[in-house]
Structures are given as structure tokens and as C-alpha cells.
Amino acid sequence: MHKPFILALSLVGAFACMCLDGLSAQTVKAAEKEFPTKPITLIIPVGAGGSHDLTARAVTSVAANYLGQPIIVQLKPGGGGAIGSEIVAKASPDGYTLLFGGMGWSTTYPAVEGRSKGPDDLTAVCRINYSPIIIACRPDMPFKTFREMLAYAKANPDKLIFANTGPWGAADLPWKMIVKQTGIKTKNVPYDGGGPALLAVLGGHADVIGGLISYVHPNVKSGKLRALAVLDTKRDGSLPDVPTAKEEGVNVVNLMWRAVLAPKGTPRPVIDKLAQAFKQMTEDKTVVTMIKQFGDDIQYLGPDEFGKLWREEFEAQKELGKLLKK
Incomplete structure (x- = not known):
């Protein structure tokens, strides 16, 4: 085969690849823009009836109003939260599989024991609240x-x-x-x-x-x-007669947050769209009323602010774990 012909074929192949890459990039961008086009799954990695289950169901009850698609809550308990966290960490980073994270299985457990999944494996979408x-x-x-x-x-x-x-x-x-x-x-x-x-x-x-x-x-x-x-550092408004541990002579403060996390590599436009929708959900009067009935409040944080806080807490828990193991 003549060299000019081979060169021509190579150029055609290269051009075709470039076109396919361009189409692929356009397809991804279109998918991000149209997101979501189907229901989203929110995995809770612990059992039914706890604070995460109650809060997640309250918040997502109005999801379709702000995303155009429902959010389906699934319980995947086991391993102290590690099983459900692993499922989300391995899921496609497209925004359709999310984790309802908690301080224990999303920060302390991975920081201290190296089990479950933390900020190295997942991406912050937003914090819903803490108590x-x-x-x-x-x-x-x-x-x-x-x-x-x-x-x-x-x-x-x-x-x-x-x-x-x-x-x-x-x-x-x-x-x-x-x-x-x-x-x-x-x-x-x-x-x-x-x-x-x-x-x-x-x-x-x-x-x-x-x-x-x-x-x-x-x-x-x-x-x-x-x-x-x-x-806590102060008494809780819903139980004003109950003292803090510090008032009782023990200086221990521990706040548990609830947050929405996504697989690492989820596109930023998808993260932003989810974060905005969850912000709207937490401002919905129906959701606010339900959360207050639990004795809780909303303390929303976006992906950047919460992501920074999550990383700082993760590093701090590593050090605390070392002290408690001595």
C-alpha cells in the first residue's frame, strides 16, 4: 500500500476520533444540562427509624417539586454504615445514586478505622442539618x-x-x-x-x-x-430542663450532621443542581414543619463550605482516634 494512502487513512481515522470525542463531550454536557431525567436514589446506610431515616424522608418528600423527579430512599444497613457507603462510592458518578451521610460512617469510621467511605471517596453535595x-x-x-x-x-x-x-x-x-x-x-x-x-x-x-x-x-x-x-455547648431548646454534660462535670461535646454525598467524580454542574434543589427542599414550609416536629432545625451548607468542614473534621477525627486508642 502506498504511503500517501496510508497517511490519508490515518488522517481520516484521527479526524473521526476527534469527531467522536467531540460528540461524546457534547452528549455529556447535554446530559448534565438535562439532569435529572429519571428518579434519584438516596441510600441510607443504617437501619429504619433513626434520625437519618426520618430526616431524609422528610426532606425528599418534596423533591419532585424542585427537581422534576422523585428521590427514592433506600435503606442499606450493615457494617456500621460501610456497606451503603461502599455502594455509593462505586456507583456511576452521574448524580443518580447519592448517600445520606453521617458524622459516624462518613467521617469518624473512615478516619479512625479506615473502613466505610470518607472525603477521599465521596463528594460533598450539601449539609442538611446537625444536632x-x-x-x-x-x-x-x-x-x-x-x-x-x-x-x-x-x-x-x-x-x-x-x-x-x-x-x-x-x-x-x-x-x-x-x-x-x-x-x-x-x-x-x-x-x-x-x-x-x-x-x-x-x-x-x-x-x-x-x-x-x-x-x-x-x-x-x-x-x-x-x-x-x-x-453540646448549650442546652437544647426542645429539652430546656436537660443539662449539658459539661454542667454535670464531663466536658464532652458531640454534634452529628446529616448530609448528602455523591460519588467522587460527579460533574460540578450536577453537584450544583442537586445542592440548589436540596436547599429549596430544606426551605419548603412542609419540610421545615416536619423537621421541627422532630425537635430539629435546618442548618444548610453548600458543597464548598460543607466540603471544607467535612475535610477538617475528618483530619481532626484521625487525631482523636489515636488518643482514644492509647
């Missing part, structure tokens, strides 16, 4: 205050059963901090999320829970739980 951990017990326990609980635990080593929300999760980390500061010895039992942990306490299988206001508050009001302390 403090409430230490509460069954009303039939022989103590009525946080100080009395500590005294009981010291007098009865390994008798008090604490129900946590998973390894290094929202309740596990602060309880470890309380144990380290006070020297008490307890049984620390992990469950796959706040819902299962709550059921364990209500069912008499555990004595104390570290839970979020959204599911602790209604059970305190109904008399099914007794609130002992709030792990």
Missing part, C-alpha cells in the same frame, strides 16, 4: 441524673449496658470519650443505626442510649425515655 447527642435511659433505671448514672456505673462495673449506633458512630465516639474521662466501665453494644439502638433500650435489652434529638425527643416527651444530658 447534638442526647444521653438518655429507660425510666425504670435507678438513677435520675447524669451524675447519678456515672456513680451507678462506678459502683457496678460492666453492668450498665450502653446501646450505640455503630462502631465509631454518632453515639459510640462520645461514649468512649465519657468512659475515658470518668473511668467508668460499661458494656458498649453496637447496633446498625439509631432506630435499632432505640428499640434495644425501649425493649429492655440495653439501659442507656446516645441518640439524636429527632428520635429521643418524642420518647422523652411520652415518658418512654429519661433524658440525662445534652452533649
Whole structure:
């Protein structure tokens, strides 16, 4: 075959590839512009009935009004949040599979144990809100205050059963901090999320829970739980008579956020469209009313601001984990 002919074929091939690349880029941009064209899946990596389940369902109940498509909530519990997080991290980065992230499985667990998925594997879309951990017990326990609980635990080593929300999760980390500061010895039992942990306490299988206001508050009001302390710098407005742990002599503060996360590599236009839609959802009067009924508020943060905060917390949790393991 003559060299000029070979050269001509090569040039034609190169031109065809360039055209295909151009068409591919145009197709991607068109898809980003039209997003979403089908329902979106939001995975919650813990069990039903906890604060993340309640909050996610409240917020996404109006999703179609702002995205033109519904958001379908799916529970994928297991591994302290690692299973659901892994599913999202491996999903196509197109915005159609999202994770409802939490401080425990999206920050502490990957930072301290290297399990679950954190900011190296996922991308921030937005923070929905955050709330403090409430230490509460069954009303039939022989103590009525946080100080009395500590005294009981010291007098009865390994008798008090604490129900946590998973390894290094929202309740596990602060309880470890309380144990380290006070020297008490307890049984620390992990469950796959706040819902299962709550059921364990209500069912008499555990004595104390570290839970979020959204599911602790209604059970305190109904008399099914007794609130002992709030792990915040100030008392919570929905439970004004409950002291902070610091007021009770233990300096532990722990706030649990709820956020929407996407697979790494999700295009920025898609992230921005999702973030804007979630902002509108959190401002919807129906959603605001539902969240307030849980005893919570909305504290929205966009992808850049929350992404920076998430990374800072991730690095801080690494150091805290080292201290608690000593």
C-alpha cells in the first residue's frame, strides 16, 4: 500500500476520533444540562427509624417539586454504615445514586478505622442539618441524673449496658470519650443505626442510649425515655430542663450532621443542581414543619463550605482516634 494512502487513512481515522470525542463531550454536557431525567436514589446506610431515616424522608418528600423527579430512599444497613457507603462510592458518578451521610460512617469510621467511605471517596453535595447527642435511659433505671448514672456505673462495673449506633458512630465516639474521662466501665453494644439502638433500650435489652434529638425527643416527651444530658455547648431548646454534660462535670461535646454525598467524580454542574434543589427542599414550609416536629432545625451548607468542614473534621477525627486508642 502506498504511503500517501496510508497517511490519508490515518488522517481520516484521527479526524473521526476527534469527531467522536467531540460528540461524546457534547452528549455529556447535554446530559448534565438535562439532569435529572429519571428518579434519584438516596441510600441510607443504617437501619429504619433513626434520625437519618426520618430526616431524609422528610426532606425528599418534596423533591419532585424542585427537581422534576422523585428521590427514592433506600435503606442499606450493615457494617456500621460501610456497606451503603461502599455502594455509593462505586456507583456511576452521574448524580443518580447519592448517600445520606453521617458524622459516624462518613467521617469518624473512615478516619479512625479506615473502613466505610470518607472525603477521599465521596463528594460533598450539601449539609442538611446537625444536632447534638442526647444521653438518655429507660425510666425504670435507678438513677435520675447524669451524675447519678456515672456513680451507678462506678459502683457496678460492666453492668450498665450502653446501646450505640455503630462502631465509631454518632453515639459510640462520645461514649468512649465519657468512659475515658470518668473511668467508668460499661458494656458498649453496637447496633446498625439509631432506630435499632432505640428499640434495644425501649425493649429492655440495653439501659442507656446516645441518640439524636429527632428520635429521643418524642420518647422523652411520652415518658418512654429519661433524658440525662445534652452533649453540646448549650442546652437544647426542645429539652430546656436537660443539662449539658459539661454542667454535670464531663466536658464532652458531640454534634452529628446529616448530609448528602455523591460519588467522587460527579460533574460540578450536577453537584450544583442537586445542592440548589436540596436547599429549596430544606426551605419548603412542609419540610421545615416536619423537621421541627422532630425537635430539629435546618442548618444548610453548600458543597464548598460543607466540603471544607467535612475535610477538617475528618483530619481532626484521625487525631482523636489515636488518643482514644492509647
